[in-house]
Amino acid sequence: METETTQVAGVCVDAGGYALGMPQLCADWMPNQIFWLVITLIAIFFVLSRIALPRIGAVLAERSGTITNDIAAAEDFKNKAAAAEAAYEQALADARTEAQAIIAKAKAEIQAELDVELAKADAAIAAKTAESEAAIAEIRDNSVKNITAVAKDTAKELVLAMGGSADAKTITAAVNARMKG
Amino acid sequence: MAIEEQSGTGLVFHPLDQFIVKPAFGDGVVNWYTITNVTVWMGITLLCIFALFVLGSRGRAIIPSRTQSVVEMLYGFIYKMIEDISGKDATRYFPYVMTLFLFILFANYLALIPMSYSPTSMIAVTATLGFGAFIAITILGFVKNGMSFLSLFWVSAAPLALRPVIALIEIISYFVRPVSLSIRLVGNIAAGHVVLKVFAGFAAVTLASPAAVLGIVAIYGLEVLVAGIQAYVFTILICVYLKDALHPHH
Numbered sequence: 113m114e115t116e117t118t119q120v121a122g123v124c125v126d127a128g129g130y131a132l133g134m135p136q137l138c139a140d141w142m143p144n145q146i147f148w149l150v151i152t153l154i155a156i157f158f159v160l161s162r163i164a165l166p167r168i169g170a171v172l173a174e175r176s177g178t179i180t181n182d183i184a185a186a187e188d189f190k191n192k193a194a195a196a197e198a199a200y201e202q203a204l205a206d207a208r209t210e211a212q213a214i215i216a217k218a219k220a221e222i223q224a225e226l227d228v229e230l231a232k233a234d235a236a237i238a239a240k241t242a243e244s245e246a247a248i249a250e251i252r253d254n255s256v257k258n259i260t261a262v263a264k265d266t267a268k269e270l271v272l273a274m275g276g277s278a279d280a281k282t283i284t285a286a287v288n289a290r291m292k293g
Numbered sequence: 294m295a296i297e298e299q300s301g302t303g304l305v306f307h308p309l310d311q312f313i314v315k316p317a318f319g320d321g322v323v324n325w326y327t328i329t330n331v332t333v334w335m336g337i338t339l340l341c342i343f344a345l346f347v348l349g350s351r352g353r354a355i356i357p358s359r360t361q362s363v364v365e366m367l368y369g370f371i372y373k374m375i376e377d378i379s380g381k382d383a384t385r386y387f388p389y390v391m392t393l394f395l396f397i398l399f400a401n402y403l404a405l406i407p408m409s410y411s412p413t414s415m416i417a418v419t420a421t422l423g424f425g426a427f428i429a430i431t432i433l434g435f436v437k438n439g440m441s442f443l444s445l446f447w448v449s450a451a452p453l454a455l456r457p458v459i460a461l462i463e464i465i466s467y468f469v470r471p472v473s474l475s476i477r478l479v480g481n482i483a484a485g486h487v488v489l490k491v492f493a494g495f496a497a498v499t500l501a502s503p504a505a506v507l508g509i510v511a512i513y514g515l516e517v518l519v520a521g522i523q524a525y526v527f528t529i530l531i532c533v534y535l536k537d538a539l540h541p542h543h
Contacts, residue, residue: 131307131310149335165391171353
């Protein structure tokens, strides 16, 4: 039985079916390995080059394309956001400027009104003052006149009471001289 | 797993028996066209690559599934390797490099399944890979650059007197490339499997078995690294040689 196997297996195995020397170096077996290796390599090559590698290459290219597109889109959105922010800032600045202008205008208006009112009030005050001054002057004039009259009368009476006599003209001149002094 | 023979002289291991090529169906002579265990495991390699790369990417999703992420990662890994090492114009040879890388990677990892067969532990296989790539790259170098491809060996940066000597060394090192490529791969993978088998043989001995099982675990872990690293090293060297073929001027 074993002998039969040995007979058909060739010179590289012994009667027990064990290897004689290194099976790697058995020349009888080499053509078989080389033949099937070449067949296998050709098959692998065709599987890879016809089906697998183009498919994987396409998937990788598609993915990198998608990623590039997505990054570009993200960049776009970022720019848009920046633009929106700039517009917002601009609007805010405009609003501030406008507010400042409105405040300045309001202030100016108020100031103008105030000035008018002040002028009016000043005029009224001035008028009142002038009136009062006139009244005071009149009162003073009156009182001076009265005092003069009273002084003349008193002086005349005094002169009469002292037993002198004096005409009105002299007394008036004397009183006036005194009043000036 | 370990084929051993309990005879009068004690334990006899046959760690190399795992590499025997035999017909997958029935007995018979191994002809060049016979479907053997090598064929079966190369076929499984092909099926796994097909399953991962064709079925795994069939969703064509922009947001990838888990499997598709793995496929894309492998794709990007090798694509970037070629782009970085061999240059932008070398990316048209990407499918060829990818074929080599995936075959070696999957064959290496599938060989770590117990009872499996490792095609990359056979010198005929790795030498076909190594010499095939070497011859293809050399032809490519002459086609792309004509006779100026030979300037690869004439280092213009070196002093004139030294150039013939350097050229000789460069030529020797150039022709050693495919040998080192194939021996490195076959040596790493075959040696790992032989060591695993020897440990497995000792595991049958009661006294040694705990240590042997621990040893298997440790070596297996190492082999998991080696399987990936050897595929990576093979591919990166192919990229370096491709760069020399496309841009031979120093």
